[in-house]
Amino acid sequence: MTMLKTNTPLDALLGGGLEPGILSSVQGPAASGKTNFAICAAIAAVSQGGQAIFLDTENGLSPARVVQVGGRGLAKKILAKRLTSFDEQLRLPGKLRKMKASIIIVDSAVALYRLELREGKEKETNRKMANWLHKMALLAETKKIPVLLTNQVYKKDGEIKAAAGDLMQYWPKTIVQFEITSLNSRVATLLKHRSLQSGKRVRFRIVEKGLKKSLI
Ligand SMILES: Nc1ncnc2c1ncn2[C@@H]1O[C@H](COP(=O)(O)OP(=O)(O)OP(=O)(O)O)[C@@H](O)[C@H]1O
């Protein structure tokens, strides 16, 4: 099994890179670097001759930032699409099934779901989200590619809680959590993995070219 090397400090944390065949999730607060990591993964995939599909649900993907990280030539090889409704997100697995891809990214996987939850119909929305995660997991498995999801977190009574609760803790088989430790310092912790011990951490900074390991 070949991991998708992301050329970020997370590769060391993940035993080489993003694992094909499963959902991986990166969760963290605003500005912790989730989208930056997703951009690095997409650039890495196209730089290795693959196809990267980047689905952006919150207008967090800056074309200028993608060019900074990968250069104009690689940036334009990423297939980026903006999704604006939960229904559109739910139709994704069907559409993606026919598409060639070496990585699929959904950033964020929960923004449109959370909006839908606010409209009421909690049970129905949770059922749809569970079904979507199951289909995305099957897509990763049949295509033998990594599928990367991002998830928001919030603090409650001093504790960090993931936005989409249990669903986003169960379906992704790898979970990395980002925290902001100072203005330009971040820490990534491996929270869940099928074959590596969890709890390992790596410090990093967001720099012009992507993410860089830092010692403090
Ligand atoms: N060229 C750059 N050099 C250094 N830092 C940068 C650069 N471009 C963006 N950043 C930093 O990246 C951070 C934003 O990261 P990112 O968009 O990945 O966060 P996020 O976790 O996706 O947040 P959100 O939950 O709001 O989507 C900001 O702190 C910003 O200053």
Ligand SMILES: [Mg+2]
């Ligand atoms: Mg983001």
